[in-house]
Amino acid sequence: MTKYTSYQEAHKLSLKNPKEFWEQEAEKLHWYKKWDKVLDDSKSPFFRWFVGGKTNLCYNALDRHALGEKRGTAALIWESPETNQTKVYTFYSLYKEVNKFAGVLKNLGIKKGDRIIIYMPMIPEAIISMLACVRIGAIHGVVFAGFSRESLAGRIDDAKPKLLITADCGSRGGKLVKLKEIVDAAINSSEEDVKSVIIYNRKFDSELRITKGRDLDWEELMKKKSMKYVQPEEMDSSDPTYILYTSGTTGKPRGVVRDTGGYMVALHASMNQIYDCHPTNGDIYFSTSDIGWVVGHSYIVYAPLLAGIPTILYEGTPIYPDPGIWWRVMEKWGVTHVFSAPTAFRILKKFPESWITDRDLSSIKYFFMAGEPLDEPTYHWAKEVLKTKVIDHYWQTESGWPMLTNMPGIELMEIKPGSPTKPAMGWDLLIVNENGNEMPRGEKGTLVCRPPLPPGTLMTVYNDDIRYKTSYWEIFPKKQLYYTGDYAIQDGDGYFWILGRADEVIKIAGHRLGTREIEEAISSHKAVAETSCIGVEDKLKGTVVIAFVVLREGFTVSDTLKQEVVDVVREQIGPIAAPKAVEVVKILPKTRSGKIMRRVLKGVYEEKQLGDLSTIEDGASIDEVSNAINEMKKELGK
Numbered sequence: 024m025t026k027y028t029s030y031q032e033a034h035k036l037s038l039k040n041p042k043e044f045w046e047q048e049a050e051k052l053h054w055y056k057k058w059d060k061v062l063d064d065s066k067s068p069f070f071r072w073f074v075g076g077k078t079n080l081c082y083n084a085l086d087r088h089a090l091g092e093k094r095g096t097a098a099l100i101w102e103s104p105e106t107n108q109t110k111v112y113t114f115y116s117l118y119k120e121v122n123k124f125a126g127v128l129k130n131l132g133i134k135k136g137d138r139i140i141i142y143m144p145m146i147p148e149a150i151i152s153m154l155a156c157v158r159i160g161a162i163h164g165v166v167f168a169g170f171s172r173e174s175l176a177g178r179i180d181d182a183k184p185k186l187l188i189t190a191d192c193g194s195r196g197g198k199l200v201k202l203k204e205i206v207d208a209a210i211n212s213s214e215e216d217v218k219s220v221i222i223y224n225r226k227f228d229s230e231l232r233i234t235k236g237r238d239l240d241w242e243e244l245m246k247k248k249s250m251k252y253v254q255p256e257e258m259d260s261s262d263p264t265y266i267l268y269t270s271g272t273t274g275k276p277r278g279v280v281r282d283t284g285g286y287m288v289a290l291h292a293s294m295n296q297i298y299d300c301h302p303t304n305g306d307i308y309f310s311t312s313d314i315g316w317v318v319g320h321s322y323i324v325y326a327p328l329l330a331g332i333p334t335i336l337y338e339g340t341p342i343y344p345d346p347g348i349w350w351r352v353m354e355k356w357g358v359t360h361v362f363s364a365p366t367a368f369r370i371l372k373k374f375p376e377s378w379i380t381d382r383d384l385s386s387i388k389y390f391f392m393a394g395e396p397l398d399e400p401t402y403h404w405a406k407e408v409l410k411t412k413v414i415d416h417y418w419q420t421e422s423g424w425p426m427l428t429n430m431p432g433i434e435l436m437e438i439k440p441g442s443p444t445k446p447a448m449g450w451d452l453l454i455v456n457e458n459g460n461e462m463p464r465g466e467k468g469t470l471v472c473r474p475p476l477p478p479g480t481l482m483t484v485y486n487d488d489i490r491y492k493t494s495y496w497e498i499f500p501k502k503q504l505y506y507t508g509d510y511a512i513q514d515g516d517g518y519f520w521i522l523g524r525a526d527e528v529i530k531i532a533g534h535r536l537g538t539r540e541i542e543e544a545i546s547s548h549k550a551v552a553e554t555s556c557i558g559v560e561d562k563l564k565g566t567v568v569i570a571f572v573v574l575r576e577g578f579t580v581s582d583t584l585k586q587e588v589v590d591v592v593r594e595q596i597g598p599i600a601a602p603k604a605v606e607v608v609k610i611l612p613k614t615r616s617g618k619i620m621r622r623v624l625k626g627v628y629e630e631k632q633l634g635d636l637s638t639i640e641d642g643a644s645i646d647e648v649s650n651a652i653n654e655m656k657k658e659l660g661k
């Protein structure tokens with residue numbers, strides 16, 4: 024096994040000779056047939072890794088351990104403060120359950136390449152479903168269970184699933200969410216005819232309605248239609264594992280498609296190189312994310328299991344039933360690696376530190392953060408109370424694993440608070456100006472990556488190769504550069520600093536939302552003629568949405584109407600997208616060609632110089648917006 028002496032050496036090799044670099048990582052996993060070619064870049068920007076190789080992700084994540092030394096070791100630890108339950112699966116018992124459920128899927132006629140939507144709370148059956156899909160080669164599409172029926176319906180329309188798996192209810196902060204009801208409504212409003220719905224019935228909803236001929240009960244299927252063993256499907260390395268929807272700059276979310284072999288190799292390597300997480304050290308991984316997000320896919324489910332590490336699946340919030348709950352879970356299991364988001368810390372900061380410091384957290388070796396900028400005060404606070412290494416790293420749904428990070432598994436570089444450090448292996452990141460030319464160190468520009476993208480990154484946008492090319496590869500004409508959508512700076516030491524989104528995407532509490540999606544939801548309200556949304560700074564959530572609305576003739580402004588606008592977003596997208604404030608204006612600042620000038624809205628809110636206004640249609644719109652913003656600030660107590 025290669026042992027690198029420094030980050031620089033390893034990173035250089037990963038760029039200079041990616042084939043050699045990744046091949047030795049791939050050798051560590053099980054392949055039914057080895058690859059003919061490590062990388063096929065002949066159809067750039069569509070990169071294919073380990074071409075000709077045959078493997079199975081479930082086999083590598085489970086069978087390899089369950090039928091070997093780790094048979095009796097914990098694989099999945101479920102902690103649910105919501106329901107006061109704990110459950111531990113060993114690699115063997117998880118393997119058995121996954122086989123049984125894979126048998127159910129087979130008996131229902133699910134085949135390789137069929138899509139299955141998983142709309143589940145954070146319960147073991149969600150992970151069993153994901154692993155069973157990849158075992159038989161079905162493509163899963165996990166939809167965050169906090170998304171509304173409209174969002175779910177949109178994903179059903181796009182993925183055209185043969186089957187949907189859900190539960191009667193989820194629970195958040197002690198409140199039940201009737202998921203099955205949302206599924207029924209989503210299927211009703213979608214254009215697709217979903218033939219079967221499997222329900223894991225937690226018996227929390229006494230009024231659960233069953234649609235005969237379509238709805239199937241998990242327990243009953245596991246009794247009557249399961250199999251003891253299901254042969255894993257021999258998948259081509261480039262066969263898709265899953266589709267995961269994420270927001271872009273248009274109203275329609277993009278279905279990021281992930282391959283099999285490249286993803287498996289990249290995740291497995293990352294556990295060692297980035298997270299310094301090893302089964303031989305007795306390490307235990309706790310990612311506080313949700314299986315509906317990319318972090319959940321990669322670092323609750325696949326990466327820890329591939330590495331043979333126990334993973335904690337947590338159903339709940341950081342503060343329910345009290346702000347000590349996370350820390351009790353970590354103390355109880357002697358967690359060694361934690362992965363969380365800065366927002367959670369900003370929430371926890373409001374409570375006495377003793378909720379954390381009273382616990383024995385000496386087992387924690389690293390605390391990783393991602394999803395949004397880790398501001399310096401939060402970094403220092405976290406480091407102080409946790410007394411461990413706090414590591415900020417940067418990545419995207421598209422990348423599948425970190426792009427910028429410290430690399431304690433190879434070399435722990437100096438931590439500069441506020442910077443996610445340097446490019447991960449295989450990432451040839453640079454900062455460019457609007458023409459795609461590289462910027463000198465210290466100057467702001469857009470963060471891009473030179474091809475090829477390393478293994479594990481998105482293959483395309485589901486059913487839309489053109490959108491893949493136009494959204495990610497054609498932002499700088501004549502230059503082949505992967506566009507991240509973020510502004511950044513690289514300092515003299517080679518560290519990168521993320522400055523925020525360059526496109527019309529907002530990150531709220533670590534979750535990505537397109538302004539267009541929110542605007543489309545608001546526009547569906549009968550009183551709204553026109554609207555524009557922006558993300559503004561918020562102490563707790565990092566960023567929140569504020570919305571400006573122009574009303575149709577005949578409608579007048581009222582608190583009820585503003586609340587309705589908030590509710591329409593809540594219903595159509597989900598509570599995370601709900602605007603923090605809504606203000607009515609007579610006109611919005613627009614260019615003469617009719618494009619709404621979001622930068623003017625943002626500039627007025629942030630009380631900054633507005634820059635070049637020569638293209639504005641009507642200067643009076645700025646006064647309108649200023650007045651509206653003053654009102655908003657009063658409401659928000661600023």
Ligand code: AMP
Pocket residue numbers: 269317392393394395396397415416417418419420421443507508509521523524530533534535
């Ligand atoms: P998502 O695909 O939803 O995970 O969103 C990815 C986006 O989140 C990135 O393009 C960044 O805008 C932001 N992001 C993720 N990690 C970080 C980080 N460590 N620092 C700053 N922004 C981040």
